[in-house]
Amino acid sequence: MTSMDTLKNNSPEKPKRDDISSPGFFSRFTWSDVVMLVILVTLIIAILFPFWWVLRTALTSPNMVYDTTSLVPVEPTLFNFERVLGLVDSADLVGMENSNVSVATLNFWVFLRNSFIFSLTITMGQTLFSTMAAYAFARFKFPFRDTIFFIYLMGLMVPAIVLFIPNFVLIRQMGLIGTFAGLIAPFFLMTPFAVFFMRQFFLSLNRDLEEAATLDGASKFGIFWRVALPLVQGPIFTLAILTFIQSWNEYLWPLLVGRDEEIRVLTVALAIFRQQTPQGAPDWAGLMAGTTVAIIPTILIFIFFGRKVVDSIQFSGFK
Amino acid sequence: MAQQRATYTPPKSGLLSRFANAEAVIAYLFILPSMIGFVLFYAYPALRAVTISFLEWNLLSDPEFVGFQNYQDIFSDERFWRSLQATGAYVLWNIPLQTALAIGMAIMLDRFSVTVSTLLRGLVILPWLMPNVIVALLWLWMLDPSIGIANVLLGAVGVPQQDFLGNPNQAIAWIAVINIWRHAGYNAILIFAGLKTIPNSLYEAASIDGANGWTQFRKITLPLLRPVMVFVLVTTVIGSFQVFDTIAVTTNGGPAGATRVIIFYIIDEIFNRRISMGTATAASVVLFCILISVTIIQMRFLQADQSDLADYS
Numbered sequence: 001m002t003s004m005d006t007l008k009n010n011s012p013e014k015p016k017r018d019d020i021s022s023p024g025f026f027s028r029f030t031w032s033d034v035v036m037l038v039i040l041v042t043l044i045i046a047i048l049f050p051f052w053w054v055l056r057t058a059l060t061s062p063n064m065v066y067d068t069t070s071l072v073p074v075e076p077t078l079f080n081f082e083r084v085l086g087l088v089d090s091a092d093l094v095g096m097e098n099s100n101v102s103v104a105t106l107n108f109w110v111f112l113r114n115s116f117i118f119s120l121t122i123t124m125g126q127t128l129f130s131t132m133a134a135y136a137f138a139r140f141k142f143p144f145r146d147t148i149f150f151i152y153l154m155g156l157m158v159p160a161i162v163l164f165i166p167n168f169v170l171i172r173q174m175g176l177i178g179t180f181a182g183l184i185a186p187f188f189l190m191t192p193f194a195v196f197f198m199r200q201f202f203l204s205l206n207r208d209l210e211e212a213a214t215l216d217g218a219s220k221f222g223i224f225w226r227v228a229l230p231l232v233q234g235p236i237f238t239l240a241i242l243t244f245i246q247s248w249n250e251y252l253w254p255l256l257v258g259r260d261e262e263i264r265v266l267t268v269a270l271a272i273f274r275q276q277t278p279q280g281a282p283d284w285a286g287l288m289a290g291t292t293v294a295i296i297p298t299i300l301i302f303i304f305f306g307r308k309v310v311d312s313i314q315f316s317g318f319k
Numbered sequence: 320m321a322q323q324r325a326t327y328t329p330p331k332s333g334l335l336s337r338f339a340n341a342e343a344v345i346a347y348l349f350i351l352p353s354m355i356g357f358v359l360f361y362a363y364p365a366l367r368a369v370t371i372s373f374l375e376w377n378l379l380s381d382p383e384f385v386g387f388q389n390y391q392d393i394f395s396d397e398r399f400w401r402s403l404q405a406t407g408a409y410v411l412w413n414i415p416l417q418t419a420l421a422i423g424m425a426i427m428l429d430r431f432s433v434t435v436s437t438l439l440r441g442l443v444i445l446p447w448l449m450p451n452v453i454v455a456l457l458w459l460w461m462l463d464p465s466i467g468i469a470n471v472l473l474g475a476v477g478v479p480q481q482d483f484l485g486n487p488n489q490a491i492a493w494i495a496v497i498n499i500w501r502h503a504g505y506n507a508i509l510i511f512a513g514l515k516t517i518p519n520s521l522y523e524a525a526s527i528d529g530a531n532g533w534t535q536f537r538k539i540t541l542p543l544l545r546p547v548m549v550f551v552l553v554t555t556v557i558g559s560f561q562v563f564d565t566i567a568v569t570t571n572g573g574p575a576g577a578t579r580v581i582i583f584y585i586i587d588e589i590f591n592r593r594i595s596m597g598t599a600t601a602a603s604v605v606l607f608c609i610l611i612s613v614t615i616i617q618m619r620f621l622q623a624d625q626s627d628l629a630d631y632s
Contacts, residue, residue, distance in 0.1 A: 039427060040439075046500070047442055050457050053468055057460065066466045133353035140346035148350070155361040159561055159610060161582055162603045165589070166364030166371060169596065172378065189356025220345045249450035251564045252582075267452040271568050274456060284460055291456050298448050306441040309448070313505060314512035 054295070057288040065285045080289035084108045108293050110261070111269040115294075118183055118254070118265050119247035125188040127240045131232075133190060134198030135224050139210070149199075155192040160252065168256045178260040187247065194239055200315075201235040202228065238312045241305050248297065266294045372601035377594040389601040399602065401576060402584035405491060409580060410559045412495035417503050417555060418548075424507035426540075429514045440511065443504030451501070451564035458497045459484070459569045484570050487577040494578055497565055502558075506551050513547030514540070549621045556617065557610055581606055 057065065061075035082088050086107045136142070137149050167186050176182030205228065213223045229236070251267040258264060264272070270290055277283045301309075372389055376382035393399045424443060428436050446454065461468050462483040470480050484490050517540065525535050541548075563582040566572065572579040572587075579587075581602065588599035 036427065036430065040431075040435075043424070043427075043439075044442065047445060047504070050461060050500075051445075053461060054457050068466055068468055068471045129352040129356065133350040136346040136349035140342050140349070142343035142346035145346070148354070151362070152353075152357060155357060155365075157611075157614075158361070158365050159557070159603070159607055161561060161585055162368050162600075162607050163361060163364045165585070165596065165600050165603060166367040167360055168589075169367075169371070169378070170359070170364065186356075186360040189360075190353035192357075192361070195353060220342070224349075245448055249452075251450065251452050251567070255567075267450050267564075270456060271452055274459075274568060275571075284463070284466075287456060288460060291453055294453055295449065298450075302441075302445055302448055306444060307437075310440045310444055310508055313444070313508045 051295075054288050054291050057284055058292045060285055062283070062285040080285045081293070083286055084290045084293060107261075108266075108269070108290060111264055111266045112293065114258075114263055115248060115266040115297075117180060118250075119244050121180070121184050122187045122247045123240050123244045125184075126191060126194055126243050127236060129188075130190045130194035130239070131198045131229075131236060132224070133195045135202055135228060137195065138199050138202035138205075139207075139228075140220075149195075152190075152192045152195055156196070164253060164256060167253075171257055177257055178263060180263055183254060183258045183263060183265075186253065191243075194243065197239055197312075198232070198235060201232045205231055234308075238308045241301060241308060242312060245298065245301065245309075270294060368600050368604060371596050372604050374597045376596045378596060379594070382596075385597065389595075389597040390605070392598050393602050393605070396598075398576075398579070399584060402579050402581045405576075405578060406560055406562070406580045408491045409495055409562055409578075410556065412492045413498060413559045413562075414552070414556060416495065417499045417506065418552065420499060420503045421506035421510055421551065422544075424503060425510035425514055426536075428507060428511045440508055443507055445504070446501045447505040449501065451498075452568050454497060454501045455565040455568035458493075458500070462493060485574055487575045490570055490574060490577045494562070494565055494569065497569070498559075498562065502555070506555065509551050510544065510547055513544045517543045545621060549618070552621065553614055553617055556613055560606065560610055560613070 056071070056073050058080050059073035059076050059078070060067075060080075061077045062080065064074040067074045079088070086109060137145060163186075171177055171182040171185065174182070176185065209227050209231070210223050213227045218227070249267065250265075251271070254265045254268045255271070259268065259272075270287075273290060274282065274287060277287065371382075373384060373386060374382040375385045375388070428439055428443075431439065464470060464480065464482045464485055467483075469483065473479075473481065482489070483493050521539050521543075522535055525539060530538065561582055562580055563586070566578045566580060566583060570578045572583050585599045585602045585606075588595050588602065
């Protein structure tokens, strides 16, 4: 018996029941537990508070946005959301005698739609073509297989900006600046990461089923499509989520190629909105309402697939 | 099945027959789309970046070969050196703070029960899922000098009002803080996965030998985390050198050029200052060379190829 236990058993005031009001409940916590709890709470607040502050501001009346004494929305209103979603006639905004309200025309529905077109198209193309390539690298024997794969991996090391300038020139020479085709092209067919990611999963897959299918006379493509693909559904889905998030978050490339309003994505639209509002007194309420709208898809992904994303990150550290 | 394999005859070894065998043909069909993507948007632009860097070209007139003139131009451009300085300052703020915070968070994730740890790992990833632009806007609002919540909170504990991103001496550090908020959780999860690979028996043995927590951390945890730390450090350093989105939204290079980092310089060369594809591309090639050098130095310094776990088994 350790000295700790002896001490506890001998103490006369040891309570019989461990209800919360008795000192016994607390004596079971050590100082390190308390420190951990404090750190835990601090961490949760540090992560969640900024999100709450965005929502609070978005729901606050534009006239009261300077009032930072309240942790909840001041004069709560949906007016800001109506504005950024184009539900308010911009002529009415001009009439308002309020310097805090931006009269810049905003049509977030269009930018939201553009972001979805951009992200979904890239996700579908990149996931499909990278998975096909990954399967070939993992399963087929063909000349220069390892050389080609190695060259793909080298592509991972080149900084985006080095590629973006010549790609910008190429897209411009093809006359695709300001089109969805130009926006999507560099990401549509592959990324070295996607090929690498899927190849790892195919390599770890047992070949028995595929070999059995070969004996049954199935074609190579049939085996890939009907035997191998269903076995890597999980990783494919994870890759699709990661690709979608990355495309949704992309800023520099759409900034170079897609400033035009018809194809402007949300990230570029928000940055432009921010630049257009007066420097001294930005339209914070409107800006935060736009931010909230742009966050929603990410939050939905987080709620439904957060676990998958965490798992994929843990995997990616062990290349 | 064994019989099937035994009757298999290898194809003739001529180059033509190697390509002509059915498996190779199908394999090339499988990788064809990705190869088109790679050649068009990775290999070709990477090579083209080098050639463009030797041209004087504004996209409108015909390009003209000028040799190393663009490199000479940027090396004698004071703005280029200042952009490198700003980038360096950002990396020096970002990497130590972020790495230390990530290690701390990872150890904490490892201490909590499985349920709490799983929930927390989900939570710490939330900022990383957000676009840089959104994170930048959110912090720009909180750090607004006149009506931001940060100054309200600082005022409540008696700290004088700050200019944050408006202060030339602090701006780059605050940019680092913003990006650390977004990225530390991601690295914490990588490091957490690394912690899970360290056998518990090592810590038990160390406890029996009387090693305290700090000694265990220094002698067991850190050395055995090395493979993961190499990955984390190499990727975050490469990412830090390319910081742009956050700055574009918050300070736009200001105040007084304090946050005008290298990518900003490159974009400026194309769109704002002059339409000069040559100097912009030359600067991007220089950045690439810096990144390769820094990575090689890191690999050497961290002895990336050695595994310490083998020493213990």
